[in-house]
Amino acid sequence: MLKNYLKIAFKVFLRRKFFTFISLFGIALTLIVLVVAVALWDHVFGPQAPEAHADRLLTIYFVHAKGPRGNTNGPAGYAFHDRYVRTLKEPKTVTVHSIFLPVISYRHGTEIKSWVKNVDGEFWQVFRFNFLEGGPFTSDDEKNGNRVAVINQTTRQRFFPGESPIGKAIELEGRPFQVVGVVSDVPMLRFTSFADAWVPISTRKSPMYKTEFENGMFFSTILAKSPADLAKIQEEFKGMLTRIEYPDPKSINHLTGRPETLLDTISQELCNGYLTTAALIAMILFMCLPTINLININVSRIRERSSEIGVRKAFGASSLTLVGQFVIENVVLTLIGGILAFVGSQLVLRTINHSGWIPYAQLTLNPRIFLYGLAIAVFFGLFSGVYPAWKMSRLHPVEALRGRES
Amino acid sequence: MIKHLLKLVWNRKRGNILITLEIFVCFLVLFATVVMVGYYANNYRQPLGYEYQNVWIVGTSLSTLADLEREQKDVMKKWTAAFYEALRNMPEIEAVSTIGQAPYTYSWHSAGFEYRGKHIDTTVNEGSDDLPKVLNLQVVQGRWFDKRDDGLAWDPVVINQKLARELFGDEDPIGKDISNKGATGTGGSADLAPASQERQKRVIGVIADYRKDGEFSAPETYVFTRTVPGIDRGWDFLIKIRPGLGAAFEETLVRRLHAVNPDWAFEIDALTQLRETRLGWQIAPMAAAAIVVSFLIVMVALGLVGVVWQNVSQRTREIGLRRACGAPAGSIHFQVLGELLVISSVGLGLGALLVVQIPLLDLFGFLTTQVYMYSLLASLAAVYALTLLCGLYPSRLATRVQPVEALRWE
Numbered sequence: 073m074l075k076n077y078l079k080i081a082f083k084v085f086l087r088r089k090f091f092t093f094i095s096l097f098g099i100a101l102t103l104i105v106l107v108v109a110v111a112l113w114d115h116v117f118g119p120q121a122p123e124a125h126a127d128r129l130l131t132i133y134f135v136h137a138k139g140p141r142g143n144t145n146g147p148a149g150y151a152f153h154d155r156y157v158r159t160l161k162e163p164k165t166v167t168v169h170s171i172f173l174p175v176i177s178y179r180h181g182t183e184i185k186s187w188v189k190n191v192d193g194e195f196w197q198v199f200r201f202n203f204l205e206g207g208p209f210t211s212d213d214e215k216n217g218n219r220v221a222v223i224n225q226t227t228r229q230r231f232f233p234g235e236s237p238i239g240k241a242i243e244l245e246g247r248p249f250q251v252v253g254v255v256s257d258v259p260m261l262r263f264t265s266f267a268d269a270w271v272p273i274s275t276r277k278s279p280m281y282k283t284e285f286e287n288g289m290f291f292s293t294i295l296a297k298s299p300a301d302l303a304k305i306q307e308e309f310k311g312m313l314t315r316i317e318y319p320d321p322k323s324i325n326h327l328t329g330r331p332e333t334l335l336d337t338i339s340q341e342l343c344n345g346y347l348t349t350a351a352l353i354a355m356i357l358f359m360c361l362p363t364i365n366l367i368n369i370n371v372s373r374i375r376e377r378s379s380e381i382g383v384r385k386a387f388g389a390s391s392l393t394l395v396g397q398f399v400i401e402n403v404v405l406t407l408i409g410g411i412l413a414f415v416g417s418q419l420v421l422r423t424i425n426h427s428g429w430i431p432y433a434q435l436t437l438n439p440r441i442f443l444y445g446l447a448i449a450v451f452f453g454l455f456s457g458v459y460p461a462w463k464m465s466r467l468h469p470v471e472a473l474r475g476r477e478s
Numbered sequence: 479m480i481k482h483l484l485k486l487v488w489n490r491k492r493g494n495i496l497i498t499l500e501i502f503v504c505f506l507v508l509f510a511t512v513v514m515v516g517y518y519a520n521n522y523r524q525p526l527g528y529e530y531q532n533v534w535i536v537g538t539s540l541s542t543l544a545d546l547e548r549e550q551k552d553v554m555k556k557w558t559a560a561f562y563e564a565l566r567n568m569p570e571i572e573a574v575s576t577i578g579q580a581p582y583t584y585s586w587h588s589a590g591f592e593y594r595g596k597h598i599d600t601t602v603n604e605g606s607d608d609l610p611k612v613l614n615l616q617v618v619q620g621r622w623f624d625k626r627d628d629g630l631a632w633d634p635v636v637i638n639q640k641l642a643r644e645l646f647g648d649e650d651p652i653g654k655d656i657s658n659k660g661a662t663g664t665g666g667s668a669d670l671a672p673a674s675q676e677r678q679k680r681v682i683g684v685i686a687d688y689r690k691d692g693e694f695s696a697p698e699t700y701v702f703t704r705t706v707p708g709i710d711r712g713w714d715f716l717i718k719i720r721p722g723l724g725a726a727f728e729e730t731l732v733r734r735l736h737a738v739n740p741d742w743a744f745e746i747d748a749l750t751q752l753r754e755t756r757l758g759w760q761i762a763p764m765a766a767a768a769i770v771v772s773f774l775i776v777m778v779a780l781g782l783v784g785v786v787w788q789n790v791s792q793r794t795r796e797i798g799l800r801r802a803c804g805a806p807a808g809s810i811h812f813q814v815l816g817e818l819l820v821i822s823s824v825g826l827g828l829g830a831l832l833v834v835q836i837p838l839l840d841l842f843g844f845l846t847t848q849v850y851m852y853s854l855l856a857s858l859a860a861v862y863a864l865t866l867l868c869g870l871y872p873s874r875l876a877t878r879v880q881p882v883e884a885l886r887w888e
Binding site: 175 | 493497499729742743762778780781783785788
């Protein structure tokens with residue numbers, strides 16, 4: 073029976089090519105936009121190297137400090153992370169790392185801008201980078217202030233075209249750093265781990281960072297022993313906040329913050345924690361217009377098929393059967409549109425990757441996104457097929473056979 | 479005639495309601511896009527208030543160290559003064575100033591000011607005496623800071639025209655005292671606001687409107703306070719270089735500053751570059767939205783053509799009958815397009831009714847009436863044009879119906 077439905081469906085699609093084209097155009101366009109949006113979302117928030125084990129990671133991004141002199145929001149200082157986060161009992165490992173900062177180097181008179189991140193030795197245990205050459209630096213390097221650096225693929229290409237950089241010196245801010253490792257590029261939108269070059273915190277020019285407390289430029293990321301431990305860690309962190317001894321209580325005497333995922337943080341900063349809900353609402357609103365359009369076209373199409381419906385009804389097909397048939401036809405159409413959309417979004421994503429609009433973007437259609445896309449397509453097909461099918465099934469057989477509309 | 483059209487549409491209301499809905503949603507989507515583009519385009523037309531060409535920011539690394547302010551203030555001041563002198567003595571540099579938050583950067587300070595019970599929250603920034611030379615600021619009334627402001631018992635401030643209008647109305651703002659009241663705020667990587675809030679502020683000059691956040695930002699109220707390099711804080715320098723100097727000079731500049739003190743780090747950014755990045759990030763989502771919306775509109779148009787076409791071919795008999803009774807092609811055109819116009823008017827009417835609530839309820843305060851009205855008219859006109867365009871081909875088909883064929887049908 074399904075085979076029959078499919079056969080009829082294809083015959084109908086081919087009969088009115090203009091309508092089929094409009095439907096497919098609408099479906100493919102809608103799905104391309106949705107798939108690209110989902111791919112971007114996944115690119116920023118999804119579990120990807122070097123954060124493939126994201127379900128065990130929590131980061132303290134922003135803290136909110138208050139006191140008699142006003143308030144300040146932003147990354148906390150090194151002293152806070154060192155004294156209060158590193159000493160937490162529950163986490164497996166804690167790493168303290170700075171935000172990425174631009175650094176200018178000059179090579180043969182041309183300017184090279186690199187993003188540099190100051191990290192400790194534990195950074196390389198918490199995040200799992202893909203090392204192409206060499207390896208990470210250690211906690212001892214950090215302790216001794218050794219000028220060593222791990223660089224990414226692109227930086228290797230910029231500074232050492234065609235040669236291995238291991239053991240060689242790279243000049244950052246007028247000082248040489250010995251390259252110990254090369255990792256694959258991390259996209260800039262992987263906000264937590266991204267950099268062009270990673271160097272020990274202790275190599276900073278000024279040691280002042282050690283005294284920064286509530287207002288600085290450091291994050292700390294916690295690796296939990298298991299995903300189940302995350303709640304315990306958040307609990308311990310909350311308890312710790314109440315026991316802080318503030319270095320200058322006349323300025324700042326209250327601190328709030330939470331170890332969380334990037335999604336939680338951004339959601340909190342942008343729309344009070346409802347980012348996912350807002351995104352879903354935006355998606356549904358966006359789908360509104362294409363859906364109405366598709367329903368309209370479908371309603372028009374069935375009018376044209378009224379004689380076919382009349383015959384089937386006259387021979388005893390129930391309304392339910394006809395609804396089923398029409399919905400299946402529509403889902404088939406959306407799936408074809410879905411295939412077109414995947415080809416289309418592949419092209420769009422490749423264009424974004426090559427445009428350099430997002431540095432080091434590697435937007436890809438991984439199986440996860442493919443599944444999301446498929447789910448969206450089927451939902452779309454069902455949603456836009458049900459109303460016309462219901463309308464169709466209400467045609468009176470005699471009227472339908474005579475070619476009148478309902 | 480029109481009554482008859484309305485009746486025709488009403489008789490087929492079941493079939494028409496979906497088209498009405500589609501036009502309604504299409505109008506809303508288009509209006510939202512046009513308003514967004516109109517808002518930014520309108521901002522872009524406003525004067526910026528400064529010139530960014532050949533201006534560089536020279537940032538010093540200590541600008542992120544809040545604690546140093548307390549502990550080693552004197553050391554900081556000494557070096558700020560030394561760098562300032564070094565920059566001033568370079569022949570390639572035309573003017574040097576310190577600045578709190580440079581144009582196109584992402585940090586800001588805000589503070590509340592009061593004059594005769596009127597309270598306004600405004601953006602505050604700091605600049606030194608030569609800032610007008612670096613940014614080519616237009617002083618429209620009074621004067622900018624200079625040596626005469628040394629050692630005063632009150633703080634001189636320069637405000638922009640927008641603030642002068644809003645705070646003083648028709649009064650002459652020069653020489654008026656304003657008080658610092660209410661919450662201060664900080665954004666981006668800016669430090670806590672300077673602690674001199676207690677002192678009386680007196681307006682000594684008015685500059686043309688100033689929009690630190692660049693071409694696409696809305697006009698804002700603005701207050702400048704004075705800094706003196708080496709006496710007050712101010713660790714970012716803004717320099718105007720001679721035209722035609724590129725990256726090569728940047729390297730020289732850093733080397734010369736390192737010669738003054740090798741322990742500091744310097745970061746140099748050209749305003750043109752910051753501007754490009756900032757505008758790029760603002761344009762990209764707009765461009766993406768505009769592309770998506772234009773495809774949506776094409777989709778809607780194609781859909782409408784299909785639906786109207788189908789409608790017309792369903793009504794072959796009706797049209798054939800009219801033709802047989804002597805209706806000319808023009809009146810068939812009129813009927814098809816007229817019905818479409820009625821349907822879209824209903825959809826657009828509903829849409830306009832909804833959209834009119836925005837200024838009535840003052841939902842989006844940042845929209846000016848002008849932008850709003852233009853967007854509304856443009857979207858209405860565009861959707862009408864679109865529906866008519868979609869009706870043209872099907873209505874041509876309808877006029878080609880042969881009366882004999884049509885009557886014989888069934």
